[in-house]
Amino acid sequence: MKRVLLLATGDTIAYSARPSRSGIASGARLLETVPAGALTAEVVAEDVLAEPGWDTSPQTMLLLARKAREAVLERGFDGVVITHGADTLEETAFLTDLLAGRAAHRGAIVLTCAMRLLDDLSSDGPRNLASSVCAAADPALHDAGVVVCVNDELHAARWVTMVDATGVSAFSSAPGPLLGRVAGGRVEMSAVPPRRPPTVAGEPETDVALIKTYPGMDSTLLTAVVDAGARGIVLEGTGAANVPAGLFVTIDELTGWGIPVVVASRCRTREVPLEELSLGAGLAAKMGAIGARGLTPVKARAALMVALGTGGVEAVRDWFARL
Missing domain, CATH: 3.40.50.40 (Rossmann fold)
Structure with missing residues (x-):
């Protein structure tokens, strides 16, 4: 079975507003919200301390990018899923894509989020997480670069933009194409991924x-x-x-x-x-x-x-x- 690393940063996908369960769920707790049998890979959860999604610092973005790259290149994971706040998800996804290097060829790196709280009616978080694990474990995304998986849709990091803060269809790749979908427990590609970015020579500048x-x-x-x-x-x-x-x-x-x-x-x-x-x-x-x-x-x-x-x-x- 494929092995996937879950890097959990909290935010809406992990937040519960009920008085009896208020607070932020850990990565391990997020996995428990996914119905039995819906995960198509062995998942190891790690919690990453991060700012709220609307205020994610460049330092945190770089930390997540490096952890994802290391997981594939040095720790033997087949893929990585990063749960993230929606507001700055596209920036972290693209920065991670720019820094992925050889990791983009050897595994899949997937970012996801939720627009509804963990205990909201019909919360989108558990399904987004399950679909993202499926995508991260699927060899179809090797060489595709970093992707964003929400609402069963796969968006290339270079093209994706948050266009709606009011519903679960929050992200779009337009005018670029949708990269693919997760359906029936597998990835179905529908477009050619964007070209890979130039090689990174040195340490990024955060200011x-x-x-x-x-x-x-x-x-x-x-x-x-x-x-x-x-x-x-x-x-x-x-x-x-x-x-x-x-x-x-x-x-x-x-x-x-x-x-x-x-x-x-x-x-x-x-x-x-x-x-x-x-x-x-x-x-x-x-x-x-x-x-x-x-x-x-x-x-x-x-x-x-x-x-x-x-x-x-x-x-x-x-x-x-x-x-």
Whole structure:
């Protein structure tokens, strides 16, 4: 039988509001909520101390990514399931994917969550956990990279986004394809996984700022976060990744100081270099800004954290070009 490691971080999937059972269930207790026979693998549960899901720190994200990679490469597990809060699940999933390396080829790493409390009527947690264990034990996900499993759907970490905080269908890969589903105790793939990210050369940098741009914003907001210690900045632009013209000089200055500035968009965009775009995006590229290659702003921040481990601005630029 396949062996799967469960890394349990608490949050909604483990939270009970009943006075008699209030508090956070351990990983072992979560496994007890799954009906007998629904688990398709031997599961070893480990609890990981973590912040609430809406406030998961980069340090905790990196810890989970390293534990998952180690479980597959060094501890002999066939797969890993991470239970996580919904709010920042996509960031942790993508950061874990960027750092998975050879583990993505030798096993499956699956993140899951719940939108309903453990003791709510028709709680989605037990089913999501059972489906995630099934997915983590299935060789069909080898080479697929890190996935998110919710509502029996499998989403690639690169494509998944939380789109609804009110129901169990909280995540979507659109406009990308759904990677697959869990049905009948097995994984059914329905799309080709995204390409694997570039190899990681060094330790990620955790101090990366994400700033939402708006017309007329003061460029001192960028220098303020650098003065506070940020080693890189992601700007959330509009449209095709346009940023206010008043930021161009500061982008040029920051790049000269060795602070990479990555420009993403609040909209879905094509995976093309920033310099190939027109208007504000193209001008920002001329000032030294780096394109996010179609990533959402929060994922661009995770990518920049990893890219900074490769070196300075030009090393980051090269890494993003291969992302």
